[in-house]
Each structure stands twice: as structure tokens, then as C-alpha cells.
Amino acid sequence: MLANIQRLLLKYGMNFLNGLGTTLLLALISVAIGCVIGAFVAIMRLSRSKVLNAIATAYTEVIRDTPLLLQLYFFYFLLPDLLPAMRLSKFTCIAVALVINSGAYMSEVFRSGIQSVDRGQTEAARSLGLSASQTLTRIVLPQAFKNVLPAMCNEFVAVTKETSLASTFYVGDLMTQYQTISGKTYLVIEPLVIIGVIYFVVTFTMSKLIAVLERRLKSGD
Amino acid sequence: MIDRFDYKAAPELIRVEDLHKDFGSLKVLAGITETIHKGEVISLIGPSGSGKSTFLRCLNRLEEPTSGHIWFDGVDIADKSVDIDKHRQKMGMVFQHFNIFPHMSVIDNITLAPTLLGKKSKDEAIADAEALLARVGLSDKRDIKPTRLSGGQKQRLAIVRALAMEPEVMLFDEPTSALDPEMVGEVLDVIKGLARNKMTCVIVTHEMGFAREVCNRVLFMADGVICEQGTPRELFDHPQHPRTQDFLSKVL
Numbered sequence: 152m153l154a155n156i157q158r159l160l161l162k163y164g165m166n167f168l169n170g171l172g173t174t175l176l177l178a179l180i181s182v183a184i185g186c187v188i189g190a191f192v193a194i195m196r197l198s199r200s201k202v203l204n205a206i207a208t209a210y211t212e213v214i215r216d217t218p219l220l221l222q223l224y225f226f227y228f229l230l231p232d233l234l235p236a237m238r239l240s241k242f243t244c245i246a247v248a249l250v251i252n253s254g255a256y257m258s259e260v261f262r263s264g265i266q267s268v269d270r271g272q273t274e275a276a277r278s279l280g281l282s283a284s285q286t287l288t289r290i291v292l293p294q295a296f297k298n299v300l301p302a303m304c305n306e307f308v309a310v311t312k313e314t315s316l317a318s319t320f321y322v323g324d325l326m327t328q329y330q331t332i333s334g335k336t337y338l339v340i341e342p343l344v345i346i347g348v349i350y351f352v353v354t355f356t357m358s359k360l361i362a363v364l365e366r367r368l369k370s371g372d
Numbered sequence: 373m374i375d376r377f378d379y380k381a382a383p384e385l386i387r388v389e390d391l392h393k394d395f396g397s398l399k400v401l402a403g404i405t406e407t408i409h410k411g412e413v414i415s416l417i418g419p420s421g422s423g424k425s426t427f428l429r430c431l432n433r434l435e436e437p438t439s440g441h442i443w444f445d446g447v448d449i450a451d452k453s454v455d456i457d458k459h460r461q462k463m464g465m466v467f468q469h470f471n472i473f474p475h476m477s478v479i480d481n482i483t484l485a486p487t488l489l490g491k492k493s494k495d496e497a498i499a500d501a502e503a504l505l506a507r508v509g510l511s512d513k514r515d516i517k518p519t520r521l522s523g524g525q526k527q528r529l530a531i532v533r534a535l536a537m538e539p540e541v542m543l544f545d546e547p548t549s550a551l552d553p554e555m556v557g558e559v560l561d562v563i564k565g566l567a568r569n570k571m572t573c574v575i576v577t578h579e580m581g582f583a584r585e586v587c588n589r590v591l592f593m594a595d596g597v598i599c600e601q602g603t604p605r606e607l608f609d610h611p612q613h614p615r616t617q618d619f620l621s622k623v624l
Binding site for chain 1: 432434457458461463464465467469471472473474475484485488489523530533534537543
């Protein structure tokens with residue numbers, strides 16, 4: 152088995168690296184854009200408008216209470232039908248699905264982050280004459296962001312692993328590489344071990360870095 | 373000296389008419405009518421739950437009054453259609469728990485509102501902020517994060533942050549209640565300085581000695597109304613109402 156692993160690494164090393172690159176790229180896209188969506192949705196959920204509130208709640212609940220794989224299928228088939236002129240690639244459709252999924256989870260992270268900012272902060276800002284939106288952007292969100300930074304990074308770790316589901320559509324992520332290589336070499340366990348180690352090293356390292364970040368943020372208070 | 377200040381001769385600054393505030397079925401303010409004149413230093417005293425903080429917070433509408441009028445700058449700011457943000461710029465407020473912005477440096481805490489709201493240019497705001505910091509003895513803290521300040525220092529910062537907007541009145545909501553005893557004096561000294569400079573102040577406080585020394589008028593509140601009021605000498609030495617007598621016998 153070790154000999155096989157060595158052989159695979161020599162022959163397909165670049166494939167594994169490319170796969171890792173795609174996996175990280177997908178995770179980065181979904182968390183980065185998901186963050187922006189999440190911030191807006193969180194603000195909608197906390198707003199006084201019943202309509203905005205209902206839209207935001209429906210979005211987060213539907214996404215969080217259906218399987219990610221189903222959502223991937225949904226957007227994979229829906230988007231090209233919906234926008235045939237744009238000739239969307241598989242990768243784009245999957246990325247969109249991941250972004251929408253991650254946005255729902257990030258909105259919950261942001262919501263708790265915003266609620267964790269002391270009400271006195273808002274009162275102080277408003278008493279100085281700042282408008283509600285100035286208070287949100289200058290006072291509440293910067294503090295909420297700092298509160299949720301570790302949770303955001305954890306979401307990135309979770310999404311990194313979840314992108315493996317995207318291999319169902321052969322988008323070139325790490326899990327896709329496994330399927331390709333396994334198909335070519337008729338080896339199953341060895342390539343699984345290799346990508347397992349890669350997933351583990353990457354997510355373990357990130358988790359440790361987040362723990363350090365969390366300690367730093369705490370001591371900065 | 374302040375005792376003899378003839379406030380009724382001074383122009384009106386805030387006129388409150390029949391102010392009510394309910395929280396659900398609880399009537400916290402049950403009809404308050406009162407006029408605050410320019411240059412007055414008024415303390416609001418009374419047992420907890422008497423509505424004094426709520427009254428203060430209604431003045432800049434951090435609490436929405438249920439009914440009644442608050443005339444300030446010739447406008448009824450209790451009217452929900454007024455742009456309250458504009459009027460709040462002229463009403464500074466200091467809170468029990470300081471509410472300093474922890475993610476900004478000391479100087480940025482002070483310059484944020486004047487620059488963001490277009491009251492001062494950046495340079496002007498910084499120059500003013502430095503002068504204010506010097507006035508409360510915090511010049512050496514200019515660039516640090518306020519999380520490293522003591523409670524007394526945070527409250528002095530909160531006061532100058534409000535002053536930077538050059539308000540016409542300062543509202544203090546139990547400004548020394550959250551402080552360690554040894555820091556109470558330094559904050560009261562700053563407020564005394566304001567009073568000497570004829571800044572109109574309304575102060576919810578439990579510091580009776582301070583109220584007696586600095587204020588020209590003391591309002592005693594109980595059950596959501598102003599039960600009795602007068603100069604410190606009248607109210608503290610010759611209280612008329614049984615509620616006032618009862619309260620003072622417990623705290624003095």
C-alpha cells in the first residue's frame with residue numbers, strides 16, 4: 152500500500168495539488184461572498200421591517216433545513232436553464248450554490264455577533280446624533296465583526312470540507328481528483344488516504360491558527 | 373453662590389409638558405411638566421423605579437414618550453416626525469456605564485461625531501479634542517485604546533466626547549454609580565467645572581452632597597411624577613412632602 156501511495160504521489164502529485172487549490176478557492180469564494188450576503192441578511196433579520204424580516208428568515212431557514220447536496224443539484228440544473236445566454240460553467244453554478252448556502256449560515260453568525268454588541272454602544276452613538284445607519288456601520292458592525300471573526304474562520308474550515316460534495320459534479324476539487332485517479336488506477340484506498348491526509352492537514356492547521364487568533368482577540372480587549 | 377442663581381430670569385431651554393411613558397401596563401412617567409432654563413444645573417433624585425432615568429432618557433428620546441411634548445429649540449421633539457438626530461447633536465448625554473467605543477482610540481472617540489456629522493473639519497475636530505483632553509487631564513491617553521482606561525478616565529472621556537458636539541445641554545444618567553469610590557471625585561470635579569462654565573446640566577444622581585453643592589435646583593421624583601422641587605437648601609433642609617422626607621431620611 153505504501154508503495155502504491157508513493158507511486159500515486161509521484162505520478163499524480165500535481166493533480167492532488169490542483170484539487171486542493173480548487174477546494175480552497177471554492178471555500179474562499181463561498182465564505183467571502185457569503186459574508187457579504189450574511190451581513191445584509193443579518194441586518195434584514197434585525198430590522199423592524201416585517202417584510203425584510205420575513206424574506207431573511209425564509210432564506211436562512213430554507214437553506215439551513217435542506218441538504219447541501221440537494222441545493223447543489225438545484226442550482227446546477229436551475230441556473231443554466233434560467234440564464235442560458237450566460238453559458239455558466241459547472242464551476243460557477245456550484246460556486247453560486249455554495250455562496251448561497253454559506254450566506255445563510257454566515258447570517259446567523261453575524262446576527263449573534265451584532266446582538267452581542269452592548270446596547271449602550273448604540274445609545275451612545277445615537278445620543279451624539281449619529282443616524283441609525285451611521286451607528287450600524289461605524290459602531291456596531293466593526294465590533295460585531297471582531298466578535299464573529301473566529302466563527303467566520305470556523306465556517307471557512309467547515310465549508311472546505313463540505314466542498315467535497317461538489318465532486319458529484321466533477322468541478323475539479325480534491326474529491327474530484329480522487330474519483331479521477333481512482334478511475335484511472337483502479338486503486339481506492341490509497342488515493343483516499345492521500346486526500347484524507349491533505350484535508351486533515353489543511354483543516355487541522357487552520358483550526359489551530361483560529362485558536363491563536365481567538366486568544367489574540369481576547370487579549371486585545 | 374449657585375443657589376442664588378435666578379433661573380426664572382434665564383431663557384427657557386427645554387419645556388416639558390404632561391410627559392407620559394408607559395412600559396406595557398406599567399406607568400413609569402405619569403405626567404411631568406417642567407421647564408429647564410439656560411445655565412441651570414438640575415439634579416434629579418428619588419428612589420429607584422421613580423422614573424428619573426426614564427425622564428432623562430425621554431428628553432433626547434432614547435426612550436419614546438407615550439404622550440406629551442418636549443419643546444427644545446422651538447420644536448416639539450416628542451413629535452415622531454421631527455428629525456431627532458439633528459436635535460440630539462445639541463444634547464450631550466453621559467451614561468452610567470460610559471459606553472465608550474472600544475474599537476477606536478481615545479481621540480477618535482471624540483472626533484467621530486463632529487467630523488461624521490459635518491460639524492467640524494478633521495483638523496478643527498482634532499484640535500478641539502486635544503484641548504478637551506487637556507481639560508480633563510487625559511492628554512497622555514490621546515492615542516491609546518480606551519479599554520485600557522480606568523472607570524474614572526472612561527467617564528471623563530465620555531463627558532468630553534459629548535462636549536465635542538458643543539451641546540446646549542448635558543444629560544447625565546447616574547454618571548458615578550458604576551465607579552469605584554476613589555474615582556467618583558474626579559468625575560464630579562469635571563461636572564462641577566461644566567456647571568461653573570454655565571453649561572446647562574440635568575443630572576440623575578445618588579450623590580446628595582454633590583447635588584447640594586453644585587445644583588441650583590433639585591427635583592425629587594416618586595411614582596413617575598415630580599413630587600417636590602426647590603433649591604438644595606429648601607429641599608434637603610426643609611422637605612415638605614412626606615415622600616421626600618422619607619427618602620431623605622434614608623439616604624442622608
